[in-house]
Amino acid sequence: MSKIYQHSTLAALMAKQMQGTTTIGELLEHGDTGIGTLEGVDGELIILDGEVYxxxxFGNINHITDMETKTPFxxxxxxxxxxxxxxxAPTDFAGLSDLQDQYAFKNNFASLRLxxxxxxxxxxxxxKSEAPYPSLLQVAQKQPTFTAENISGTIVGYFSPKLYQGTVAAGWHLHFLSDDHQFGGHLLETQTDDLxxxxxxxxxxxxHLPIDDEDFRDHTPVLENLKQKIQSAEGGH
Amino acid sequence: MSKIYQHSTLAALMAKQMQGTTTIGELLEHGDTGIGTLEGVDGELIILDGEVYxxxxFGNINHITDMETKTPFxxxxxxxxxxxxxxxAPTDFAGLSDLQDQYAFKNNFASLRLxxxxxxxxxxxxxKSEAPYPSLLQVAQKQPTFTAENISGTIVGYFSPKLYQGTVAAGWHLHFLSDDHQFGGHLLETQTDDLxxxxxxxxxxxxHLPIDDEDFRDHTPVLENLKQKIQSAEGGH
Incomplete structure (x- = not known):
């Protein structure tokens, strides 16, 4: 058995459940590699070899060493x-996405690390948003982007089948971290050399659902047009 | 942590993935209580205290003791x-469903045993269907029903939140087994005494996805109108 462990759901973020409902320490009990965000949908996490960046x-990379730091997702x-x-061989984001066809895993979850x-x-x-939290769709409309050229680093993330849209953003969800730990985020586009x-x-x-969190337990998920809203919030990838 | 473990998905059954992809023995490693079906969507399983019925x-109840017996779901x-x-207090199926409101778990998975x-x-x-398998929707159109009166027995099953529609049939999914092990199935309606x-x-x-099964790995899930199709196949409950 090989397992992906997810804390909360994308639909919960869409429905404003951005409060931190677990700690980085608890999360690392379930994996040493992955992606996520911090309380308030604050930035993009890149987890490699048990280290959390x-x-x-603001374009900064912070090394998270306080195991009590909270995350909603x-x-x-x-x-x-x-x-x-x-x-x-050298490729772009579409070329990375083609790995799905090449390895034929339309019904499998998969992880990629390059x-x-x-x-x-x-x-x-x-x-980062503060309580009372907006929806993820509102956050997505004002996200800073950053560009780097001629940089070495690591891509890490997941492929999720379409059936699970809502619990996740279906398709690829990849983050990037440079080797010098000075640049990173949610990957939107790239031109790679050999990886x-x-x-x-x-x-x-x-x-894993934070059902001991009262707000989470009682929130009303908005399932109408969730697929379209997720694509608006998370992008075409 | 408290966990529900599911083998395969309802969407896979809808897409004709009815071949047995795990054994009862493997299943029981993950729980002693639950519901399911056998290869070919053959009948309704009721699992109580580690025993599988x-x-x-044909209206028979078989005690499954061969741990190699296969199930698709x-x-x-x-x-x-x-x-x-x-x-x-005495109630009907709608009264059982009201437990969702009473215990307020719209975002929680829950199990019920009465x-x-x-x-x-x-x-x-x-x-039971034979390969090449039909879709679950076709199977649902010709399902035998059975009635019993003045009988003692057990209801067991799950509540799943709407977000997970497709991986499961959202809402309540309950099976029944009589104390004398002579009557049972997927619960459609009831009038109860005190339970x-x-x-x-x-x-x-x-x-858990059977990704080592070639047919499962390569099948094309039919996600269009899945919610409506599941309601047609699984009923209003």
Whole structure:
């Protein structure tokens, strides 16, 4: 059994459930690799080898070492020796997405981790909101973007099948962190040189819901047109 | 952490993935209580205290003791002392459904197990299909139903929030087994006397996908109008 562990759902973020409902320490008990955000949908997390990096809306990368730091939403897994080894010729975001067809996993969850040199990396970082929280759709309309050229770094993230749209943003959801820990965020576009890394398929998807949080427990999810709203909030990828 | 474990998805059944992709033995490693069906969507499983009963399309109840028996879809959990104890005045299916409002778990998964006397129990049992399999929608159009009066037995099943429609049939999904193991199936309607039992909320929902099964891995889920199709196949409950 190989498992992806997710704290909360994208639909809950869409419905303003941005309060921190677990800690980074608890999250790391379920994986050493992954992505997420902090309380208030504050920036983009990149989790590599058990270390947590935070790309904030100001273009800074913060190394999160306080295990009590809170998050409303994150996805992790334990990196495994069972992952497929990959070597990729220069490509762009669409070329990364093609890995779905190449490895034919339309009904599988998968993780991707790639390292190498990049000609161009275009990322965004969600701006932190304060309570009372807006919806994710409102946050998405004012997200700062950042560009880097000729940089080495790591892409990490997940592929989720369409059936799970709502609990996740279906398709690819990838974050980037530079080797020097000075640049990162949610990957929007890229031009890569040769990259190498791993692609892993998962048999299990575990969703952990913060049902002890009163706001989460009682919130009303907005399921009408959720797919369209997620695409507006999370982008075409 | 309290967890529901599900093998495969309702959308996969809708897309004809009815081949047995795990065994009863493997399933019982993840729970001692639950519901499901056998290969070919053959009848209705009722799992109580680690024992597996099978209500077939002919109105028989079979005690499944061969741990190699295969299933395409099932949901289980380990019964816990943390469950809420319930005592219910005489009611009907709508009254059981009202437990959702009473216990306010619109964003929680929950399990229900109730025992007592019943004035009336109306169930159905899915007829077994052979490969090449039809869709669940086709199966649903020819399901035998059975009625019992003045019978004692157990209701067991789950509540799933609307967000998870597709991976499950959202709402209540309840099965019935009589104390004498002579009558059972998927509960469609009932008139109960006093019942007592447990209602448990879960923080975690783990979906296990049979990605080593080639047909499952490569099938094309039909996501258009899935909600309407599930309601047609699974009924209003």
């Amino acid at each position: 935070h790309a904030d809306e 994150a996805t992790v897994h334990f990196a495994s020796d069972a992952a497929n080894e990959l070597a990729l 390292h190498g040199d990049f000609k161009y990396v275009y990322v965004r970082a969600a701006p 190498s890394g791993t692609l892993e398929s998962f048999s299990d998807f575990q969703i | 099978h209500a077939d399309e 099932a949901t289980v959990h380990f019964a816990s002392d943390a469950a809420n104890e319930l005592a219910l 025992h007592g006397d019943f004035k009336y129990v109306y169930v159905r049992a899915a007829p 007592s039992g447990t209602l448990e909320s879960f923080s975690d929902f783990q979906i």
